[in-house]
Amino acid sequence: MGRLVPAVTRALDVLELFLDGDGTLTSPDITRMLQLPRTTVHELVTTLVARSYLVVVPGQPGRYRLGVRSYQLGSRYAEQLDLAAEGRRVAREVAGTCDETVHVAILENLDVIYIAKVDSTHAVRMVSAAGRRLPAHCTSVGKMLLAALPTDELNLRIDEAGELAAMTHNSITDPDELRAVLAETRRRGIAVEHRESNPDVSCVAAPVRDSSGRTVAALSISVPMIRWSQEREADLAELAVKGAEDLSTSLGYRVGPR
Secondary structure, three states: OOOOOHHHHHHHHHHHHOOOOOOEEEHHHHHHHHOOOHHHHHHHHHHHHHOOOEEEOOOOOOEEEEOHHHHHHHHHHHHHHHHHHHHHHHHHHHHHHHOOEEEEEEEEOOEEEEEEEEOOOOOOOOOOOOOOEEEHHHOHHHHHHHHOOOHHHHHHHHHHHOOOOOOOOOOOOOHHHHHHHHHHHHHHOOEEEEOOOOOOEEEEEEEEEOOOOOEEEEEEEEEEHHHOOHHHHHHHHHHHHHHHHHHHHHOOOOOOOO
16 A cells, blocks of 8 residues: 555545534634644645635635535446446346346546446356446547547547557557547447457447436447357447437436437
8 A cells, every 4th residue: 555645634634624504614613623833734735725626605604515526526426336336136037038248337547447237147158347447549438428528628539649559460550540449339329349449349339428418428338259240239329329318318318300
């Protein structure tokens, strides 16, 4: 385990004080409760206000409450808890229909993190785990999530990443090729991966949207090549879309006619 950073620890200590009482505090309150020097508290509070984690209580100069950034972090945490729970439920339903491995994943920078997974009952199946992180460009869920990003943000992430890592001989490593694949993914509304993260597995994925219509996750179905075919791909793509729509509905998204 790495060394704790004292300044970060103190800043978090300050924020956690606002969980008690009426949710408002002054700098002298914080100084007294944490037994910190006044100058240190002043610097911490000034920084937290500048980053919108704290705001001045209207009409009460010198008194603070939690700011919008704290709310956004809490909302994102709650959103992902609901997404993970609902994702597991829908993944079980989809896996029960096709008896293949089903994942739900979210995007973090240029990686995907699997937040839900239900295994196939077949002896030959994809081996993975919830919580696993993979390069987004090597997976169908990742392609789906990258394709949903605004063009400027997508280009920035790709440019900052530099070299695109390869997981198999089929992995995309050229940024321009990736952009072309993502454009096609965006047009079709589904993503496909052929042996790009695992040489023996292909996958299809569809987007999961929240109540605002924003793509917050993707649902995929992964199949060993011994059970894969073009006809099977089409059937599973339809099932992935249906599963993603069910999950989107549970998150408050109103699915229109296809």
